[in-house]
Amino acid sequence: TIGLQVSSGLQDLSLRDRGGRRRDFHDLGVNTRQAMVHVQESKTGFSGKVIKLTTNHFRLTSRPQWALYQYHVGYSPEMEARRLRSALLFQHEETIGKTHAFDGSILFLPKKLENKVTELFSRTRNGEDVKITVTLTNELPPTSPTCLQFYNIIFRRLLKMLNLQQIGRNYYNPSDPVSIPNHRLMVWLGFTSSILQYEENIMLCADVSHKVLRGETVLDTMHSLHSQVGEERFRDACAKELIGLIVLTKYNNRTYRIDDIDWDNNPKSTFRKSDGSEMSFVDYYKKQYNIEISDWMQPVLISQMKRKRGNIQGSVALIPELCSLTGLTDKMRSDFNMMKDLAIHTRLPPEQRQRELGRLLNYIQKDDNVQKELRNWGLSFDYKSVSFTGRVVQGEKIFQSGTMFDYNPQFADWTKETRGLPLIRSVPMDSWLLIYTRRNYDVANTLLQSLFKVTPSMGIHMNRPSMIEVDDRTEAYLRVLQQRVTPDINIVVCILSSSRKDKYDAIKKYLCTECPIPSQCVLARTLSKPQTIMTVATKIALQMNCKMGGELWSVEIPLKKVMIVGIDCYHDTVSGKQSIAGFVASLNQTVTRWFSRCVVQSRGQELVDGIKTCLQTALRNWSKWNKCLPSRIFVYRDGVGDGQLNTLVNYEVPQFLDCLKSIGTDYSPRLTVIVVKKRVGARFFAEIGGGLKNPPPGTVVDTVVTRPEWYDFFIVSQTVKNGCVAPTHYNVVYDTSQLKPDHVQRLTYKLCHMYYNWSGIIRVPAPCQYAHKLAFLVGQSIHREPNLMLSDKLYYL
């Protein structure tokens, strides 16, 4: 990225990413707004009611005319070791001052030295005279990207001074952990922090972060896996459960990612040390850390090291017994009870969240050393968070088959309102299969009766299905599918007795690729409670209808001839082999029908080439449906990681344009590309009745905490039952629509109403959520591109 001069060495002073990678997490230096003339003056909207908000941003203040002075430091004769270079330079603290940051060649000072070039003389301990030349190379204004990086480094220094423990990118307080013994989890409270140039000020964005740690070693986990699955499936189970997890070691403060398990080696195996000698792990840990490894039969974990500048790639061997697990596995995430127990501690409501944050600022304010460091650099913080106003745009009207209704804006949900109304378009279930095991015969009948009760009011015509009993084995299900599924079947419903993934995967794989028919899997347990069966049956009926190409409701879309695209990615963290991009594009004016495709890419390949093909077929399909090509295209691009914005802007967007050009020389639709980000540090709180509450759905923020170099805004579209609502960040990186920012914001919010698996407003525009669902299904279960016959249906819901 342009303009980043802080060397990796300096970054090392306080922050080291796992594997020593250096990334520009904040996408500094990507200036997309300058190319969009219509938002030069203003990028703010106007509609809606004004709301008073506070946030988790704190102003950074510096004295007037503050600057950071950057010096180059040269040695004659040349000195190699960084420690030595530092030691020699710091002999002259009376000249350069006590406050400095030095990486071995670049020196930052808060004050200007008397001369542009300063020569200093030091003597090494073996009596060699060294001339040190300190040359001023840059006077950095507070807003320069280098300065911003520098602030972040200094801030991390402060957190370290407060005795917080660094794990990964954030800092945590280990002295007051919350333990959840039911699941052997421990939660540490910590903080994420970043300092950036926002609209008018440089601010610290700080948030409470929770680190989930596990009170067991990798070896413990292996033992319990062994007892669960037995010898035969043990290795597979270990690979599934452990690969991709981050571990902490017993002897140093580093985190490692488990990339592989080496079953051929054990602690008695030897490795080559940096000096070339061979040593066994047992001896090494005994000698180096006085640690006795008790289990000599355990395998060895392999972690790939990604070094700076990418050219040195090595791997590290770790001993399971000496590694502690951090974070959650997918299996744990899907454990409802565990997540519920965790949420009590991690989902802090607004007031509590701000209180915890206040504690951090209090530490900073109270700590003498921290204050001294800040003073020396001429910096200070506003300890009161920034307040400003946002807007709450009005709720949408929901249309469903000739009727129109409002929803309660507090709940952002219209489940009640929609009950008993016919769907916009219902697909009849003339011919369908219901497959179940003998044990679930009663459950299957209950489902059927309930469906017969709920479907008529929705306007769904349903015949009796072919009821098929199978053995509870994957092969049995597959055999039935092979024998009984014919092209005239509308949908296949399978009742599964357990949430075992292999059966589900096999059914989905077969019905999405070899034999493209919509399918619905239902867990028997879900249907076992009489008091909820009608609600469940309603949900299933709606979901099945969408899967067959039905339409549920719509909102008013004022733009004509518009195609909306959603893209999201799924990265297979377990085997690390595949990336999947889900691509969804609207097909009709009401944005109720979608074309869906995905791109399956192996490691190393760029997803974007596949996306180009998707866009081409989407346009072809749109023109088939509408007898013309769209004149406006909106792309909502989710799944862009921190630091990848530059690549997206410079590589992916031009590819979209190329693709449009290839359609025809006279075809030039208006294109808008919006990067959607769910994981952002910003939190907003509404000041209501003297307390802090979550802002209501429809809250739009496009001032103060947005970035001056971007055309960006935040929308809070969903509601949460507990904890703090997370705003979604929208960054319009390319826009020839000529639409006012207000209209882009409104359109975006409207699209958050259109996700058919949830009769309420969701966190992202529906096409992003559809794309996510599709990519997830393919990545988790199917592993290859589904049959294109299904592409005009939401079969993956």
Add this chain to the structure above:
Amino acid sequence: MDKNFQEEFTQIVKFEPPLYKQRYQFVKDLVEKYKPKKVADLGCADCSLLWMLKFCSCIEVLAGLDICANVMKEKMHTLSPLPVDYLQPSERSLTVTLHHGSVAHKDPCMLGFDLVTCIELIEHLEESELKKFPEVVFGFMAPSIVVISTPNSEFNSLLPRVMLYRHPDHKFEWTQAQFQSWALETARCYDYSVEFTGVGHPPTGMEKVGFCTQIGVFVRKYPQTGESVQSEKPMEAVYKTVFKAVYPSLKDEKYLQNAVINEVIFTAQIIKHRLMSKREEYGDDPEKKSKFQPSMDSFSDYFGKLVVEKNMEPFVSGNEVHIPLTTIFSFPKVNRLCGTFEKLCKLIAGKVTLSSDGSAVMFNIEHDNEEN
């Protein structure tokens, strides 16, 4: 006083492993041999010796002292507990403290140590400081063992590029005779015995120059006087504490209780899980249910064989699962942590839901199936 740095030129003579490492290893071996509980390193510089010593399981108190606060601060965070130390608190307790001050001054925080190390320290002392040094270390601190290492000037002729001293900050470098006479005199004066050794062997044929680093190991001849003597003369603290880290330890009731509760609930969960999956397998057939025996064989290879007595059987009654504490106590991990059954009961009292008579951990199973 940067020892590692000093080796950069000593290595030219090629000591393998480097000389500073040999000195640290010497101290480590000494620790292994005498198992001291409290160790102080005088002139601890960048804390690398302290860092090595923190892994020695016999040590419960580690202290460092240096005249230069900056050099200590540079790497002192390496002495902090690691995340894992909090996750799995160790049996032993450990406190690490760094003090800023001079070995020429007495400070009560240095009392009561078993081992005091002065590695490459004395040659940095001014004459006046060196004079006070024996009284402070041997007279005042009076640990059972003192280790002092210093350069052997007779070896210097073998080191290229050494003009006067090995380091510009050295105030003197002694021959073997000089060091030994100083050491013997000091030992005599304060009732210690001393033995001489060293690290960094001279090249063959040059044996008479002696070790590159000469070391004196002083052992106190009189028994420990106890703390009483010290308390008679209350003193003012003159050192400034720059760092203090208390490691989480199971000796601390708070961590022990936490660990026990964690282990008890986790163990109970496993038993419950087994019990429930068995029940599910047998369905609701009452006949089979009555015959049900908790089988722990499948995971006993990990948790150790269990003696299942009649009163130790977990059972289900209505919506509640009862897992007797005696069963939980028979698990090796719980057993090891608590030691006695009474201790177990005491530690979990009020923290874990128990049956009315307090003999079993209780879970509600209704609760589990909610909203699944």
